[in-house]
Amino acid sequence: MRPYKVLVVDDSAFMRKIISDLIENDPDFKVTATAANGREAVDKVNELQPDLVTMDVEMPEMNGLEALKVIMANHPLPVIMLSGINEEGMRETIMALESGAFDFIRKPSITNSQDIIAVGLSLIEQMKGAMLAREQRQARNASLREPDMILPDPARPVSTGRPVVPELPVRKPGLPKITAEATVKPAVDKSKQPVQDAGTKLPDTSKSGISTPRNLPKTPPAPSLKPPASERLKNRKQPDTVQPLPEIKAVPELPSVSRPEPPASGGGRKAGTKGLRKLVAVGCSTGGPRALKTFLENIPADFPAPIVIVQHMPPNFTKSLAQRLNTFSPLEVTEAEHGMILRQGAAYIAPGGYHLKVVPAAGGQYAIELTTEEARNGHRPSVDTLYESLLPLTDLERHAVIMTGMGSDGARMMKALHDSGVTSTFAENEETCVVYGMPRSAVELQCVKYVLPLQEIAPRLVQAVK
Incomplete structure (x- = not known):
């Protein structure tokens, strides 16, 4: 099998070198070109037609999100975003995933060799997943074009039978008390969305997918208060060092004043919590x-x-x-x-x-x-x-x-x-x-x-x- 062609896009020459070396540690992939900004990336995708692109999010002239939209409109292919951990970078990464990026990884800390290795393993895993998913999709589309293929009856419901399987151990943890006065945030009064017609039960005509899991870095979650949706996120750099997660052994008793309440929006109401069914x-x-x-x-x-x-x-x-x-x-x-x-x-x-x-x-x-x-x-x-x-x-x-x-x-x-x-x-x-x-x-x-x-x-x- 020929190695897959990869285009590496990053405005930092040093980061382009790191990412290229990580990719070429696997013989299934070869970096055929690099680009320093989104505009170069669009031109090289048109010229070289790579199998996959790694795309930095924040770049001058044309950023990764803008380049992604052009690529997906003209030459759709798997794109893996490389995101910094500042708030602006995270926000644009989420938007890139909405716009068609296959997935993303955070950029490695260039001062931490272990972090570089961990990011490299995650990147290779995602790249292999992207290539396998593409090939399975192509195979499925090709099989659907076969003239003699017998398609299943779409009216036939998916089996809901319950065959005997080995008993699964189910652990019922001891659940400490949580007081009823714990935080209940006011709901935002938003207009109702129209509900479309219900779907029908469809049969499974699947082929095998991917089974390799991904490891997540162990850093603590972001602060708890949710800002208004209209607030622009600040471009604030976060430390590259990985902090240990605080240990939570059990759910503590939560007093009614444990968290400050956000201001209620005008016309907002508290949705019912008691009698949840x-x-x-x-x-x-x-x-x-x-x-x-x-x-x-x-x-x-x-x-x-x-x-x-x-x-x-x-x-x-x-x-x-x-x-x-x-x-x-x-x-x-x-x-x-x-x-x-x-x-x-x-x-x-x-x-x-x-x-x-x-x-x-x-x-x-x-x-x-x-x-x-x-x-x-x-x-x-x-x-x-x-x-x-x-x-x-x-x-x-x-x-x-x-x-x-x-x-x-x-x-x-x-x-x-x-x-x-x-x-x-x-x-x-x-x-x-x-x-x-x-x-x-x-x-x-x-x-x-x-x-x-x-x-x-x-x-x-x-x-x-x-």
């Missing part, structure tokens, strides 16, 4: 930011269940993701905080570096618990950890959704939820996934009730929950 849990990875945008902008403001989300992403970036999604969704989207009480009309994104669990709280409520337990399936946060926390919550009507992503995180515990009688399970189909790994693993375990294209998941979920 329904809950939606969502998991995704590679391609997730774009999928979450499509998903959340089609959930109406009066949706009668909180939505908890695990998106595989490093610390700090999850805060930028939540802020960005909040500008599109009728729901209030926020980065989850330890001890938050779940409420309707809100979506909570697990902070990078922390597992997120849903636990019972005082007064018949439910709260968020963040822990620094070991990574699971190579990830922290892990979708399996979130889903597992829902197993004992049998008083709730639970709905589980799994969307695009590499690996199989979430599939095993979705199977456990399905076999325990969870209300509904959803998976994104192969045609709309950036990487059909996590959904494929769940479908193969026969635990998915609805396999749908991305744009049909939210309308069908609204129908199922309401």
Whole structure:
């Protein structure tokens, strides 16, 4: 097999050298050219037609986001963004993922050799995932063009049978008390989105995806208060050193004055928290930011269940993701905080570096618990950890959704939820996934009730929950 051609784009000659050396450590890839800014990158993509591009986010003349949009419009190909950890860089990285970037990595610290090695391993893993996903998509498209191919009946529902499988160990952790007076943030009064027609059950016509997990750097999540969506983020440099995560051994008793309350927006209201009866849990990875945008902008403001989300992403970036999604969704989207009480009309994104669990709280409520337990399936946060926390919550009507992503995180515990009688399970189909790994693993375990294209998941979920 010939090595894949890679274009490396960065305004720093030193960083271009580091990234090029990391890439060429793997014989499957060869750096055929480099570019110092986005304009050069666009010209060299047109001229050389590489298989893949690594793109710095912040560059002079034409930045990475602008170059990405031109490339995806004229010569679509996998692009992996290299982001700094300042707020402006993180915000533009999230926008790049929405605009079609395959994934991103943070730029390595040039003074830390171990960090450079770790970033290099993550980059090679993403590049191999991008190439495999492209080849699987090409093979699927070619098979669909075969004239003698017999297509499955689209009216045939996905099997919801429950075959006997080895019993999965389910741990029910001791759950400390969380007081009812814990933080309840006011909802933003947003206009309702129209709900589209519900999707139909589709069969799985998938092929195998990618199963290699990604490791996340262990740094603490960003500050907890969510600024207004209109506030422009400051371009502030963050330290390159990696700080250890604070240990959280249990959910503490939270007094009513534990956190300052943000000012309530005019006309805002507090959604009901007592008597919560329904809950939606969502998991995704590679391609997730774009999928979450499509998903959340089609959930109406009066949706009668909180939505908890695990998106595989490093610390700090999850805060930028939540802020960005909040500008599109009728729901209030926020980065989850330890001890938050779940409420309707809100979506909570697990902070990078922390597992997120849903636990019972005082007064018949439910709260968020963040822990620094070991990574699971190579990830922290892990979708399996979130889903597992829902197993004992049998008083709730639970709905589980799994969307695009590499690996199989979430599939095993979705199977456990399905076999325990969870209300509904959803998976994104192969045609709309950036990487059909996590959904494929769940479908193969026969635990998915609805396999749908991305744009049909939210309308069908609204129908199922309401």
